[in-house]
Amino acid sequence: MQLGEVIGTVVATEKTPDLDGVKFLIVQPLTRDREPTGRPVVAADGVAMAGPGELVYFVASREAAQAMPEPFVPVDHAIVGIVDQLDVTPLPTKRRKR
């Protein structure tokens, strides 16, 4: 799972019927230090309570769909928790390769 910040909402009326009732949010993936990294993704809201501005963690790939009430749905990113507190020690070295 990765950290992300919810930066928007997505409304889609016309969609595959499996996705009826699923709430979609735009999530900006974050680094461990809460810096934006990579492109934003559209994620299903697996907790049904996330909203813009919130720090969340999300799961990607096949497992994302299993956060939905019906697990066999076409979903590839899902928010599975809202972060209350994040305690992270600084990286020991500055040699960060990416």
Place this chain on the structure above:
Amino acid sequence: MKLARVAGTVVSTINEPTFDDQKLLLCDYLSPDGDPSGGYVIAVDVVGAGVGETVLILDEGTGARQIMDKKVAPIRALVVGIVDDV
């Protein structure tokens, strides 16, 4: 599986029920010589690891669900071991 070092904890009260009563650790991936190799993962701890420890990360859904004893769960990353020596 991948080597990682536990960098901290993630606390949440509103979460998918799979994560109720689970400890979430933020872990930096390591190269075999112990330097951060870039990237991190938030993983459920099933072995009782702590901050600063080198751990083994399983990042695969079916195996993770098997360990968590769940048929359906949106979970992929687990801390499955504490590394003594590399």
